[in-house]
Amino acid sequence: MHAIIHFASNLMRGDATHKNVFAFNGGVHPLDHKAESTTRAISKLAIPESLTLPLRQHVGYIPKVKVQVGDHVLKGQMLAEAEGTVSAAIHAPTSGIVSAINEQVIPHPSGLPDTCITITPDGKDSWQQLHPIDWRNTDKKALVDSLRASGIVGLGGATFPTHIKLHTNGKSNIHTLVINAAECEPYITCDDMLMRERADEVVRGIEIVQHLLGAEKCIVGVEDNKPQAASAMTSACISNDIIVKVVPTLYPSGDARRLIHLLLAIEIPNDKRSTDVGIQVFNVATVLAIYRYFVFGEPSISRIVTVTGNVAQPQNFEVLFGTPLQSLITAAGGAKKDTTHFIMGGPMMGFDLPKSPVPITKAANCIIAAAPNLFPTPPPAMPCIRCARCADACPVNLQPQELYWFSKSDDFEKASDYNLFDCIECGCCTYVCPSDIPLVQYYRYAKSEIIVADKAKEAADLARERNDFRLARIEREKLERAQKHAERAQVGKSDIKASEASTPEVSPENKVSSPHAGSTVSAATDKQAAIAAAIARAKAQKLAATPTTAPSAEPVDKQALIAAAIARARAAKLAATQAGLAPKNIDGVSAAVQTEINETDAIREKAKSSVEPKILD
Numbered sequence: 001m002h003a004i005i006h007f008a009s010n011l012m013r014g015d016a017t018h019k020n021v022f023a024f025n026g027g028v029h030p031l032d033h034k035a036e037s038t039t040r041a042i043s044k045l046a047i048p049e050s051l052t053l054p055l056r057q058h059v060g061y062i063p064k065v066k067v068q069v070g071d072h073v074l075k076g077q078m079l080a081e082a083e084g085t086v087s088a089a090i091h092a093p094t095s096g097i098v099s100a101i102n103e104q105v106i107p108h109p110s111g112l113p114d115t116c117i118t119i120t121p122d123g124k125d126s127w128q129q130l131h132p133i134d135w136r137n138t139d140k141k142a143l144v145d146s147l148r149a150s151g152i153v154g155l156g157g158a159t160f161p162t163h164i165k166l167h168t169n170g171k172s173n174i175h176t177l178v179i180n181a182a183e184c185e186p187y188i189t190c191d192d193m194l195m196r197e198r199a200d201e202v203v204r205g206i207e208i209v210q211h212l213l214g215a216e217k218c219i220v221g222v223e224d225n226k227p228q229a230a231s232a233m234t235s236a237c238i239s240n241d242i243i244v245k246v247v248p249t250l251y252p253s254g255d256a257r258r259l260i261h262l263l264l265a266i267e268i269p270n271d272k273r274s275t276d277v278g279i280q281v282f283n284v285a286t287v288l289a290i291y292r293y294f295v296f297g298e299p300s301i302s303r304i305v306t307v308t309g310n311v312a313q314p315q316n317f318e319v320l321f322g323t324p325l326q327s328l329i330t331a332a333g334g335a336k337k338d339t340t341h342f343i344m345g346g347p348m349m350g351f352d353l354p355k356s357p358v359p360i361t362k363a364a365n366c367i368i369a370a371a372p373n374l375f376p377t378p379p380p381a382m383p384c385i386r387c388a389r390c391a392d393a394c395p396v397n398l399q400p401q402e403l404y405w406f407s408k409s410d411d412f413e414k415a416s417d418y419n420l421f422d423c424i425e426c427g428c429c430t431y432v433c434p435s436d437i438p439l440v441q442y443y444r445y446a447k448s449e450i451i452v453a454d455k456a457k458e459a460a461d462l463a464r465e466r467n468d469f470r471l472a473r474i475e476r477e478k479l480e481r482a483q484k485h486a487e488r489a490q491v492g493k494s495d496i497k498a499s500e501a502s503t504p505e506v507s508p509e510n511k512v513s514s515p516h517a518g519s520t521v522s523a524a525t526d527k528q529a530a531i532a533a534a535i536a537r538a539k540a541q542k543l544a545a546t547p548t549t550a551p552s553a554e555p556v557d558k559q560a561l562i563a564a565a566i567a568r569a570r571a572a573k574l575a576a577t578q579a580g581l582a583p584k585n586i587d588g589v590s591a592a593v594q595t596e597i598n599e600t601d602a603i604r605e606k607a608k609s610s611v612e613p614k615i616l617d
């Protein structure tokens with residue numbers, strides 16, 4: 001034991017000078033307010049009267065609900081399963097009845113309601129059958145796949161589904177695992193207390209993650225304002241190769257890229273991820289959740305939450321997800337009278353909770369009761385004096401004052417050109433600004449406007465694409481219809497040609513009189529005549545089938561005859577004209593044809609006289 005303490009103290013002494021630690025640009029030193037909540041051990045909160053579990057507790061798609069109102073569920077039972085690639089499951093934090101699935105206000109900056117599953121506990125706290133996994137003797141891919149059902153997300157506040165970060169597709173290029181134990185935001189102490197009290201479990205979790213990633217090296221980064229946590233971790237790591245490095249307290253050293261820089265002197269380019277250079281980062285609380293899932297089969301149903309600020313007894317609690325915020329505040333001795341509101345997360349990057357009751361979710365690492373003495377109302381913003389203090393404090397090496405001007409003037413294109421989306425919203429620029437300009441709020445506004453505009457453009461592009469597709473479809477259908485008509489017409493012509501030989505309506509005289517019978521001209525003429533006759537017959541049939549327009553059978557027959565005769569006459573006339581062989585009268589029509597025309601006219605006159613009075617009736 002003495003040896004361990006000696007080793008740890010040596011290591012601490014060595015690291016107190018921050019050897020082999022590589023400072024990043026910028027950063028600030030706000031008052032950390034951590035001591036208040038670290039005087040008491042982590043306490044387990046009692047099961048509340050009801051648990052409200054929002055489906056939206058992580059980055060990605062909301063999970064698919066698998067239960068119905070009235071169902072009895074066991075502790076650890078899956079209530080909603082991960083849907084899509086980036087998603088996480090939700091589990092019952094205790095046994096009880098599903099009493100509602102409806103919209104309720106959730107802890108989110110928007111303050112809007114979202115779908116939640118409410119469980120009314122039965123008081124038995126009965127676990128479902130748990131299935132621990134022998135992770136040392138199980139295929140890595142199967143292990144990572146099984147994590148999809150664990151509901152574990154990044155518990156440092158990012159809430160990114162953990163199984164995604166461990167997917168390597170069988171060819172991991174990760175050589176270094178970085179464990180983020182910096183916890184740089186003021187007030188938050190949940191990771192600090194976790195390391196102090198459960199360092200062994202954290203280290204077992206690190207071993208599992210290291211195994212899954214195939215990382216040869218592992219470094220734990222702890223800020224030097226957590227000496228007890230650093231010491232506990234160093235002791236727990238004594239039998240393995242995990243390195244615990246103490247880094248200077250400087251906000252935002254807990255940002256993954258800043259921590260990598262501090263520990264490894266590697267600057268990750270803004271357009272790349274840490275995994276592109278072989279480094280993966282996990283939070284200490286997340287690796288502990290992974291350990292409990294594989295070793296005990298427990299899904300993610302609780303987390304450590306710091307309750308601090310204007311409460312009677314600031315403390316850390318192990319809290320079931322879905323626990324009402326008020327239960328937590330009560331457990332911390334209640335909020336003092338002058339409490340104005342509650343903040344979720346730290347004072348630098350957290351957000352104000354809505355006044356309505358909200359539950360504790362996977363992202364809730366800290367709840368701060370705010371009061372005027374702790375968070376005075378900021379004075380009105382003054383004009384920017386171009387002092388460039390914001391640029392000096394920016395850990396991402398941005399030009400915050402320029403981003404401010406572009407955001408304020410809605411020049412979003414310029415803001416994007418100045419790498420607005422590289423801003424991690426750490427708030428260092430706002431913290432140092434002598435003009436008290438709420439810079440981060442301007443950046444959030446600009447980002448949201450750009451995102452909305454991009455979405456609108458995407459929707460417009462989609463609509464245009466759909467319209468183009470619709471027009472192409474209409475054009476295609478038109479062509480198909482035209483083709484069908486052409487085919488039908490072709491078939492009709494063939495039928496007519498076939499019937500031509502047998503029909504008596506085509507004058508044999510015309511055929512005989514032509515010395516060029518069988519020639520192209522004659523064939524075309526015959527065809528036209530046959531078509532005309534067929535059309536006439538069809539018209540006659542149609543007319544016969546329409547009693548309202550055909551006053552009697554007699555005129556119909558006559559009209560048909562007339563039409564047929566006219567058609568025959570015209571065909572004959574055309575044939576004669578084209579052939580140029582038959583004797584012509586003054587109209588250029590053969591005698592036979594003329595005769596037929598005359599007959600036709602006579603019939604037409606007769607028909608007229610017989611039809612007209614009937615129509616008048």
Ligand code: SF4
Pocket residue numbers: 383384385386387388389390391400401404429432433434435436437439
């Ligand atoms: S710190 Fe404030 S006043 Fe100074 S340049 Fe930046 S925005 Fe302007």
Ligand code: SF4
Pocket residue numbers: 390393394395396397398399400422423424425426427428429430439440
């Ligand atoms: S909020 Fe953005 S611009 Fe301001 S210091 Fe942080 S990273 Fe830089």
